[in-house]
Amino acid sequence: MTDAARTLMVCSCEDTMPLDGxxxxxxxxxxxxxxxxxxxxxxxELFRKLLDESEAITVGCTQEAPLFEExxxxxxYAGELxxxxxxxxxGWAREAGAAGPKMAALLAAAAEPMPPVSFTTLTSKGVxxxxxRDEVALSVGQRLAEHLDVTILLTRPGDVTPPRxxxxxxxxxxxxAATGWLGAFELKVDDYxxxxxxxxxxxxxxxxxxxxxxxxxxxxxxSGSVPLFxxxxxxxxxxxxxxxxxxxxxxxxxxxxxxxxEFDKPAYVRLNEDLCAHSRSGKxxxxxxxxxxPTGAITPAGDHVAVSAEICAGCGACAAVCPxxxxxxxxxxxxxxxxxxxxxxxxYAEAGGRDAxxxxxxxxxxxxxxxALARFGDGLPARVLPLxxxxxxxxxxxxxxxxxxxxxxxIRVLGRAKPKHDLSGLTRNLDYANALAGxxxxxxxxxxxxxxDDPDGLAAALARIAPGTLPANPARFRPMGDxxxxxxxxIGELHAAAPMPAAAVAMPERAPFGTIHVETxxxxxxxxxxxxxxxxxxGDNPERPTLTFQEDLCVQCGLCxxxxxxxxxxxxxxxxxxxxxxxxxxxxxxxxxxxIACGKPFGVKSTIExxxxxxxxxxxxxxxxxxxxISVIRMCEDCRVEAVVNESFDPHLSPQRPPVRTTDDYLRxxxxxxxxxxx
Numbered sequence: 001m002t003d004a005a006r007t008l009m010v011c012s013c014e015d016t017m018p019l020d021g022x023x024x025x026x027x028x029x030x031x032x033x034x035x036x037x038x039x040x041x042x043x044x045e046l047f048r049k050l051l052d053e054s055e056a057i058t059v060g061c062t063q064e065a066p067l068f069e070e071x072x073x074x075x076x077y078a079g080e081l082x083x084x085x086x087x088x089x090x091g092w093a094r095e096a097g098a099a100g101p102k103m104a105a106l107l108a109a110a111a112e113p114m115p116p117v118s119f120t121t122l123t124s125k126g127v128x129x130x131x132x133r134d135e136v137a138l139s140v141g142q143r144l145a146e147h148l149d150v151t152i153l154l155t156r157p158g159d160v161t162p163p164r165x166x167x168x169x170x171x172x173x174x175x176x177a178a179t180g181w182l183g184a185f186e187l188k189v190d191d192y193x194x195x196x197x198x199x200x201x202x203x204x205x206x207x208x209x210x211x212x213x214x215x216x217x218x219x220x221x222x223s224g225s226v227p228l229f230x231x232x233x234x235x236x237x238x239x240x241x242x243x244x245x246x247x248x249x250x251x252x253x254x255x256x257x258x259x260x261x262e263f264d265k266p267a268y269v270r271l272n273e274d275l276c277a278h279s280r281s282g283k284x285x286x287x288x289x290x291x292x293x294p295t296g297a298i299t300p301a302g303d304h305v306a307v308s309a310e311i312c313a314g315c316g317a318c319a320a321v322c323p324x325x326x327x328x329x330x331x332x333x334x335x336x337x338x339x340x341x342x343x344x345x346x347x348y349a350e351a352g353g354r355d356a357x358x359x360x361x362x363x364x365x366x367x368x369x370x371x372a373l374a375r376f377g378d379g380l381p382a383r384v385l386p387l388x389x390x391x392x393x394x395x396x397x398x399x400x401x402x403x404x405x406x407x408x409x410x411i412r413v414l415g416r417a418k419p420k421h422d423l424s425g426l427t428r429n430l431d432y433a434n435a436l437a438g439x440x441x442x443x444x445x446x447x448x449x450x451x452x453d454d455p456d457g458l459a460a461a462l463a464r465i466a467p468g469t470l471p472a473n474p475a476r477f478r479p480m481g482d483x484x485x486x487x488x489x490x491i492g493e494l495h496a497a498a499p500m501p502a503a504a505v506a507m508p509e510r511a512p513f514g515t516i517h518v519e520t521x522x523x524x525x526x527x528x529x530x531x532x533x534x535x536x537x538x539g540d541n542p543e544r545p546t547l548t549f550q551e552d553l554c555v556q557c558g559l560c561x562x563x564x565x566x567x568x569x570x571x572x573x574x575x576x577x578x579x580x581x582x583x584x585x586x587x588x589x590x591x592x593x594x595x596i597a598c599g600k601p602f603g604v605k606s607t608i609e610x611x612x613x614x615x616x617x618x619x620x621x622x623x624x625x626x627x628x629x630i631s632v633i634r635m636c637e638d639c640r641v642e643a644v645v646n647e648s649f650d651p652h653l654s655p656q657r658p659p660v661r662t663t664d665d666y667l668r669x670x671x672x673x674x675x676x677x678x679x
Contacts, residue, residue, distance in 0.1 A: 060086045109387070112343050122264075129220065141170075147260070154171070159202040172191065175189055268314035268331050292422055317422065323555035341358065344358070411433070413448070504577065550583060611633055
């Protein structure tokens with residue numbers, strides 16, 4: 001982002017919306033404001049002149065952004081040019097006269113920089129498999145053969161008339177397993193067979209076999225059966241249509257013909273394997289991301305998970321629920337989104353706005369609904385501040401906590417009536433946010449989901465929002481970083497700004513923070529839990545047998561509970577702010593046992609004595625003449641080896657085991673007693 005003074009160019013769009021210049025000036029301090037009535041047509045010279053004068057420009061119009069970008073390119077403009085939609089989101093509304101603070105906030109937020117997006121390249125050479133049952137598959141394959149290298153695979157075909165000229169291979173088979181993505185599909189096929197060239201009235205296939213493999217770049221599914229992939233509509237290179245719908249088949253053919261070449265796919269998430277709490281030493285801990293990934297892009301990979309950038313569809317649910325920050329969203333990163341929200345709410349308040357409602361929405365569904373409400377309804381209320389995200393499922397607890405801390409009266413997430421992705425991760429984070437908001441005095445139900453495809457339904461839901469309790473001194477921190485540190489920062493600021501800052505808050509199950517309880521009497525201080533903890537919430541002391549715990553680091557992954565051999569650890573989801581500030585505390589501590597030979601401290605005193613008591617005169621190695629051997633239990637590892645060597649201890653010198661009794665022994669004993677051995 002340039003440090004040059006920014007110029008705001010706002011247009012009344014032929015006087016169809018009022019412009020509150022004073023409110024915009026109050027919010028957008030330090031920037032020059034210029035106005036127009038018909039900037040995109042009769043007043044384009046005003047824009048051309050501005051390009052010569054300013055190094056940073058925000059235009060309050062997105063509809064004509066392509067035109068303004070073309071003008072800037074023609075003039076070789078090297079400055080920063082951004083656009084903000086203030087018309088459909090504020091100016092075209094029943095409350096447009098009061099929307100000045102909102103316009104100021106939207107203009108300011110649009111200038112907040114977003115990091116560049118990284119991409120993964122998918123390469124397709126056009127090798128396509130058309131999978132179907134009948135003549136529909138043959139027709140699709142023949143029409144696509146002009147653009148793609150097509151093979152047709154028919155699953156359990158009925159009476160299919162052979163093509164007059166075999167320009168495209170037609171085979172029989174059923175796909176039983178499928179993996180891959182655009183440019184790299186692999187299909188396992190059973191019942192595989194080729195047709196006889198002498199097929200007359202119908203295709204007749206030869207002897208079938210199982211276990212065939214197909215490699216292709218594109219999979220075109222008109223079989224009418226279940227999808228070959230989970231969330232198949234989100235898998236790049238997998239096109240599926242109902243064969244009974246001619247319109248759907250035509251769209252599929254049009255889409256498939258363009259899937260040749262190199263395609264840049266956004267890398268939606270980043271993975272830090274070192275932070276992952278999935279597993280340790282064969283024990284499974286956190287599985288939150290695995291449970292929510294709709295496409296199967298996340299798979300176990302030892303102690304951590306692996307994320308396939310080629311398969312990932314960008315829903316962001318994994319990042320939203322990851323307790324450690326091992327998986328973070330990158331489109332945009334969470335801190336960049338929160339900085340834009342900070343600007344939005346701060347400028348809105350400085351411009352005179354009150355009781356702000358943050359409306360989080362996506363582009364495909366949310367923007368269309370807001371546009372329809374502006375064009376055909378009352379538009380958004382003046383206090384509703386829309387903020388676009390890539391997918392609503394990417395939203396984590398830090399988003400909702402930050403919005404409340406910055407002074408939002410309420411948060412609403414706009415979703416579809418029929419969700420595109422699984423919303424369980426999103427609703428879980430909304431529950432966490434509401435638990436915190438209620439306990440800290442912000443009010444009940446401050447964060448909620450609106451699921452509608454109807455603009456009037458959206459308007460009705462927004463009209464029902466009651467003002468919440470606002471912090472006396474809203475937070476103004478600048479969000480930085482990602483993952484767990486960002487979440488801790490957001491939670492801390494939410495508590496600091498709270499109207500009623502409670503010391504502790506009970507949280508719903510599976511919340512990403514809490515404490516552990518250890519039954520100290522059963523704990524042997526083996527410290528297996530310390531080795532398993534992926535975030536160092538559990539610790540020890542090299543000088544003394546000690547188990548310590550730092551609550552603000554705990555992510556409630558459950559690895560300590562699963563690893564503990566004594567089963568004395570249980571978890572409790574909560575937010576104890578005093579414990580967060582208190583740092584590391586001792587859960588159990590004992591005196592070390594000192595070697596009876598050299599005095600070196602080793603082990604735990606109570607454990608060594610307990611082992612010795614259980615073995616002395618109760619085990620053949622430590623009974624009778626061997627009783628003196630019990631002393632080795634009370635020695636360190638070095639002295640124990642020396643004692644065993646010097647005393648010539650034979651660990652295999654066990655008592656004579658009784659001989660194995662056979663059937664002949666029983667028969668002989670019966671005969672010796674005068675009994676008939678065969679009765």
